[in-house]
Amino acid sequence: MTLRLYCFGESGNAYKAALTLELAGLDWEPVWVDFFNGAARSPEFLALNPMGEVPVMVDGAVTLSQSGAIQDYVSSKSGQFGGQSAAERREVLRWMFWDNHKMSGQAGSLRFLMNFLPEEKRPAPVIDWLSGRVRAALGVLERGLEGQDWLVGGRSTIADLACCGYLYYPEPFGFDRADWPNIDAWLDRIAALPGWKPPYDLMPGSPADRA
Numbered sequence: 001m002t003l004r005l006y007c008f009g010e011s012g013n014a015y016k017a018a019l020t021l022e023l024a025g026l027d028w029e030p031v032w033v034d035f036f037n038g039a040a041r042s043p044e045f046l047a048l049n050p051m052g053e054v055p056v057m058v059d060g061a062v063t064l065s066q067s068g069a070i071q072d073y074v075s076s077k078s079g080q081f082g083g084q085s086a087a088e089r090r091e092v093l094r095w096m097f098w099d100n101h102k103m104s105g106q107a108g109s110l111r112f113l114m115n116f117l118p119e120e121k122r123p124a125p126v127i128d129w130l131s132g133r134v135r136a137a138l139g140v141l142e143r144g145l146e147g148q149d150w151l152v153g154g155r156s157t158i159a160d161l162a163c164c165g166y167l168y169y170p171e172p173f174g175f176d177r178a179d180w181p182n183i184d185a186w187l188d189r190i191a192a193l194p195g196w197k198p199p200y201d202l203m204p205g206s207p208a209d210r211a
Helices: 012-024 043-048 067-078 086-115 124-144 158-163 181-191
Strands: 003-007 028-032 056-059 062-065
Touching: 003 012, 012 028, 012 067, 012 086, 012 158, 056 067, 062 067, 067 086, 067 158, 086 124, 086 158, 124 181, 158 181
Parallel strands: 003 028
Antiparallel strands: 003 056, 056 062
């Protein structure tokens, strides 16, 4: 049975789930959610996910929201990209929880404010504050990759596929790969995994479609 992922291309959180599905080799298809025209707040979508967010994955009788939960499900279903011991699994979860709160939670908001709001509505003090938070998070990630290829256990895991979620997007949000050599090399390693695709090649919807 084909899994369905409700998503849109601009969403870094949806990209984490889509990338995990693609790299795991599962049979899946994207279902576009017209987020910028309010589709995630429609009664039909809220019946699917009362949180009103993408991504949402449907696999038969199983419906899951939140990228981390979906990534964990895909890892368990496919037997790929998970920790190989209880200690490694906890370390994978540690990085994923950190990403949700410290990296993606800040980078996603900053990227939205800098690119998807009309210029006259972009709040400069908030952008400045978030920029500092993102730089701090990038510093943590850069140090976490010091002397190692992957975040956990010497192999790619869903920790890597979570923490990279916003870092392949072309829209500017203060992230320049040249400033972060460990992150830069790590992003190249992820992109070399069989089946990797950038966000706008993997999911429908892009800023160009709305231009």
